[in-house]
Amino acid sequence: MSGLSSHVPDPRLLTTYAEHEDSPFHRVNAWTKVAVLALLVVAVTIADGLAAVWALYVAVLAGYAYAGLPVRKLLVWYTLPVIFVAAIAGPLAFGIGGRPMVELGPVSITWEGTATFVTLLGRGLTVVTYSLAIWMSTPYASIAHVLGRSLPSPIDQVALFAYRFTFVILEVVEDLLAGIHARGGRIQSDFWENRSLYGRIFGHTFIRSIERSEALLKSMNARGYHGDLAVYGHVDRPPARELLAVGAFALGIAVYAVTVAYGVMP
Amino acid sequence: MAHIHLPEGSIPLWAVGLWSALAAVVLAVAVYRLRRDGLDARHVALGGMVAAASFAVFQINIPVLGGVHLSLSALVGILVGPALGAIVMFVVNVLSAMLGHGAWGFLGANTLVSVVEVAGAYYVFQLLRSSDWSHFPAATLATIGGLAAGSVLMGAIPMVSGITGVEISGLDLGIYMLALVAVNLAVAVVEGVVTGSVVSYIASIRPDLLGDRTPTAGPEVTGS
Numbered sequence: 141m142s143g144l145s146s147h148v149p150d151p152r153l154l155t156t157y158a159e160h161e162d163s164p165f166h167r168v169n170a171w172t173k174v175a176v177l178a179l180l181v182v183a184v185t186i187a188d189g190l191a192a193v194w195a196l197y198v199a200v201l202a203g204y205a206y207a208g209l210p211v212r213k214l215l216v217w218y219t220l221p222v223i224f225v226a227a228i229a230g231p232l233a234f235g236i237g238g239r240p241m242v243e244l245g246p247v248s249i250t251w252e253g254t255a256t257f258v259t260l261l262g263r264g265l266t267v268v269t270y271s272l273a274i275w276m277s278t279p280y281a282s283i284a285h286v287l288g289r290s291l292p293s294p295i296d297q298v299a300l301f302a303y304r305f306t307f308v309i310l311e312v313v314e315d316l317l318a319g320i321h322a323r324g325g326r327i328q329s330d331f332w333e334n335r336s337l338y339g340r341i342f343g344h345t346f347i348r349s350i351e352r353s354e355a356l357l358k359s360m361n362a363r364g365y366h367g368d369l370a371v372y373g374h375v376d377r378p379p380a381r382e383l384l385a386v387g388a389f390a391l392g393i394a395v396y397a398v399t400v401a402y403g404v405m406p
Numbered sequence: 407m408a409h410i411h412l413p414e415g416s417i418p419l420w421a422v423g424l425w426s427a428l429a430a431v432v433l434a435v436a437v438y439r440l441r442r443d444g445l446d447a448r449h450v451a452l453g454g455m456v457a458a459a460s461f462a463v464f465q466i467n468i469p470v471l472g473g474v475h476l477s478l479s480a481l482v483g484i485l486v487g488p489a490l491g492a493i494v495m496f497v498v499n500v501l502s503a504m505l506g507h508g509a510w511g512f513l514g515a516n517t518l519v520s521v522v523e524v525a526g527a528y529y530v531f532q533l534l535r536s537s538d539w540s541h542f543p544a545a546t547l548a549t550i551g552g553l554a555a556g557s558v559l560m561g562a563i564p565m566v567s568g569i570t571g572v573e574i575s576g577l578d579l580g581i582y583m584l585a586l587v588a589v590n591l592a593v594a595v596v597e598g599v600v601t602g603s604v605v606s607y608i609a610s611i612r613p614d615l616l617g618d619r620t621p622t623a624g625p626e627v628t629g630s
Binding site: 148149151177181182184185186187193217218220221224225227228229231232235236256259260261263264266267268271272274275292293294295297298299300301302303304305306308309310312313335336338339340342343344345346347348349350352353354356357360361365 | 412417422433437440445448456458459461462463493494497501504505507511571578599603605606615
């Protein structure tokens with residue numbers, strides 16, 4: 141995605157993997173993937189301690205690699221979540237008292253603080269990795285079907301339009317940036333000098349997107365569209381073996397919650 | 407826009423449920439209002455396109471304060487209003503979470519923050535425009551006001567929820583969150599200036615999008 145942030149995953153690349161690659165994970169039912177995502181969020185939220193969190197992460201990463209998804213790219217895409225953990229949660233975690241690991245004058249980083257930081261990092265990366273794996277292994281038609289069936293109207297319609305036209309608008313932004321670069325313009329310099337340039341880029345992006353929506357609507361209306369974007373794909377109910385796997389995962393989380401995380405039962 | 411960037415699992419499960427439930431209520435109200443007022447196909451398409459544009463703009467890095475990404479949530483509010491804007495920002499938050507920008511567990515909380523920004527910017531902009539303010543200062547001030555309100559909520563949510571595994575709480579956590587809110591306010595000024603420029607640009611090209619009179623020599627929409 142030239143001109144755009146390289147540390148943000150390119151939706152077009154993610155979709156290419158979804159549409160053109162094949163692996164056991166690609167063949168997993170889309171509903172199963174969504175259910176596992178919800179369970180994974182619960183699991184990392186209640187996971188108690190470094191070992192439990194990183195065991196989940198290793199399992200998800202192994203599945204990601206087994207599905208043939210790009211591991212090296214993943215390291216670049218981790219930039220944003222890692223920066224967020226370091227910048228937002230880092231100061232909190234390193235403020236935790238305990239045995240000093242590194243002392244920098246009056247400030248010290250403790251083993252306990254480091255463990256909390258690494259645990260928070262593991263929680264974040266586990267779900268980020270799985271989310272990207274879903275996007276890179278689920279074809280557009282299946283995602284559209286799940287969105288259309290799980291969200292009420294008009295949220296589903298807005299989501300479907302947004303998902304479909306994200307790719308078009310990215311190209312508009314890229315063309316604008318390429319045009320600026322071709323004329324010797326630079327946005328990666330002083331913000332205040334370029335503030336009107338930013339205004340034009342963003343303003344033009346919004347106007348182009350709105351005009352595209354108006355033009356698209358005209359053509360869709362001519363084809364009988366009256367406010368309900370048809371969901372062309374169809375996703376069957378998950379097969380029994382996947383339902384059993386999801387059920388086992390849910391049961392495992394429930395048992396862990398009552399015995400370890402919350403200590404309701406010994 | 408203000409966004410809670412804490413990683414997944416940073417707040418307890420009950421807090422995830424609480425913020426998700428509140429966001430669901432807000433979205434239900436937005437859906438009800440849109441259906442009651444007769445949402446037509448044009449608005450649906452507009453909402454989808456604005457969501458896609460907001461998500462695409464988010465990919466551009468602005469070299470301020472070490473690098474800032476804007477989603478122009480206030481602009482979304484000014485363009486499509488609070489009800490459709492709430493839905494647009496929910497969709498943008500979902501897309502962002504898919505890419506690792508914002509945890510799924512904070513989807514509800516981040517949606518609430520975005521809705522406050524969208525609604526705040528919309529109402530302040532309408533108020534200032536009705537008082538004959540020109541586009542740039544009205545949009546800039548509306549954006550700063552909306553984002554400031556969102557930043558305060560962003561700081562309050564971890565205060566109410568508590569942060570898992572971190573002993574800091576009470577006043578210490580409050581001071582830390584206050585510092586985060588202050589940083590967000592600085593970003594709000596950046597986003598305010600950008601949004602003011604965008605709205606001025608839109609007003610010169612397509613004033614009808616802002617509810618203004620269409621220019622006599624305005625360009626005809628022919629599509630792409």
